[in-house]
Amino acid sequence: MDFSETAERISLKITSKGHSVDTAGIEKKLRRLVDEFGVPAAEAERTVTNELMKEYDIPNPGALSGSGEQKSINELVPGEWVTIEGRIVALSSSPSPAISQTGIISDNTGAVRFVVWSKANAPVMSTGKWYHIESAVVDEYRGVANIKVHSGSTVKEVEKDGALIPAVTPIAELSVGVGSVRAKVLQEWDTTHDRMLQSGLLGDESGTIKFVLWKEEGKEKLVPGTVYNIFYALVDEYNGRHSLNLNTSTCIPEEGDIAVSSGDTTVEGALVHLAPGSGLIKRCPVEGCNRVLSRQNYCPVHEIQPKFNYDLRIKGWLDNGVKTWELLIQRENVELLTGMTLEQARELAENNPLGMDEVFLRVRETVLGRYLSCKGREIDQRILVSQCGFTHFDPTRLADLLNRAGGETA
Amino acid sequence: MNGNGKPAVPRRDLSFEREPARRVFAAELRETRVHFKDGEDEKSPTYVLLPSGERCNRIFIVGTLTEKKKQGEQNLFYRARVVDPTGTFFIMAGSYQPEAMQQMARIEPPAFVAVVGKPTVYETPDGAVLISVRCESITVVDKDVRDCWILDAAAATLDRLDLPDGGADRERAKKEYSTDPALYRKMVYDALAQLRI
DSSP states (O other), X not given: OOOHHXXXXXXXXXXXXXXXXXXXXXXXXXXXXXXXXXXXXXXXXXXXXXXXXXHTTOOXXXXXXXXXXXXXXXXXOTTOEEEEEEEEEEEEOOSSTTEEEEEEEXXXXXXXXXXXXXXXXXXXOOTTOEEEEEEEEEEEXXXXXXXXXXXXXEEEEEOOOOOOOOOOOOGXXXXXXXXXXXXXXXXXXXXXXXXXXXXXXXXXXXXXXXXXXXXXXTOOOOOTTOEEXXXXXXXXXXXXXXXXXXXXXXXXXXXXXXXXXXXXXXXEEEEEEEOTTOEEEEEXXXXXXXXXXXXXXXXXXXXXXXXXXXXXXXXXXXXXXXXXXXXXXXHHHHHHHHSOOHHHHHHHHHTSTTTHHHHHHHHHHHXXXXXXXXXXXXXXXXXXXXXXXXXXXXXXXXXXXXXXXXXXXX | OOOSOOOOXXXXXXXXXXXXXXXXXXXXXXXXXXXXXXXXXXXXXEEEEOTTSOEESEXXXXXXXXXXXXXXXXXXXXXXXXXXXXXXXXXXXOXXXXXXXXXXXXXXXXXXXXXXXXXXXXXXXXXXXXXXXXXXXXXXXXXXXXXXXXXXXXXXXXXXXTSOSOSHHHHHHHHHHOOOHHHHHHHHHHHHHHHHO
């Protein structure tokens, strides 16, 4: 195939702007793209032209496959080329040398994460300023849109009044992406990782959510019990539950208080089934794992673990005659219900020919077929029980029912 | 907040719904005749239709185990009677319910027991219809649990009787059983009245 004609055409475009180019070099590039990489000839021409125009800083509006129309941030759809205008509301440290900047850009319709590739040679943007970003790509990561600024994009600072007030979302209505909340710090948890600065639970009137703050210069821990306005945090989802990453956010404490909803439900009914895996169980001792081991002390991830930890739990179905819930009751409450401590259960298992089965049988004798009241977080049909107890005969209920049954026959 | 047309996150498949265990007094279960299968599949659930107008695949009962009998040679199974304030439930546990069978083996009557099981309708060769309960589990409980159950079963029965008319199951029950709700109301009242003593 002959590339000299194409190369000539390209070099003409450049020289007409007053630059000198190496036509042989252009031909070589074209040949390489077409012969070696199987790029169609027209596409190769476009690629080489754009590359040179970029190199010589020649404005090149027509060359891209459409720079995309200007859109507001809440209209972005993955896969599109777009032009947006927004204010940088957060910048986070770059996770890789290939990325020059990453953060959150916002306009008055919403906010979205962005990534600027190092190769884009884009000007460095700073927090609080407005930018016009032309020909960026809307990408998708874990089901959430984000903006990629690449070598074909242009970034220009624009003068604009920067009064952007982010809309606060109730915790129960957050969706994956970027979100702002007004919430109280309810709990502070042990950090499970060296790089973690703080983790815990935030709550507002609608519910609660886990938060994480990673170690980073200038980041400070939140104060438990304080209400914060948290702007532009990242909302993640794991196993159907949301969590907030606060590293991108601005957290402003305030004086007020919030009547936090615990998000807990209380259910009552009879325990109609005790599932296998209840009673005394062995857990993987590897830090952060805690998975239940098989009888042969096998962890699905860490293989044989002879130095396991014992634990007590109840898995089963609670049933009120109309609805059913799968219960998961942890050690503390199992000890309360059964009157058997973990230590006693362990001794029982170790000194009994039936071993751990004996504990299962004892637990079954004390809880199966009993009426329970359980409080906890409900996820799908499952309840992670935080508090529970047996319910007992209630004479006032008897009186009410007698009235109800007798009322209409009398 | 980002509102960028994110696709709905696929949820865990929730097609499995456990059948709730209905609370029903012995006197009502004894009258139950209609049984059917919901669907053509071999694994489709089977139901009995309670005279008060609700389908039921599983029941939860608490009463006094008064008698138990071991039967069969190769295929060992237990038959037992559980009594509530309105009458008697006939329950059984066989080798298809090994857990319930072993639980049953340990229990000596008389004892308060809580039973979870599936009601089944039988027709004898001479045309009589019997209903018995195949146990999924049976545990010894105390009187407090039994008393709670009477309240629970009373409330559930009244709820069924007080349902507004309409619904295929309810209409069918009316036609098949020609139930007099007042009789069931009296049954409930009498059962509750026993608790007052």
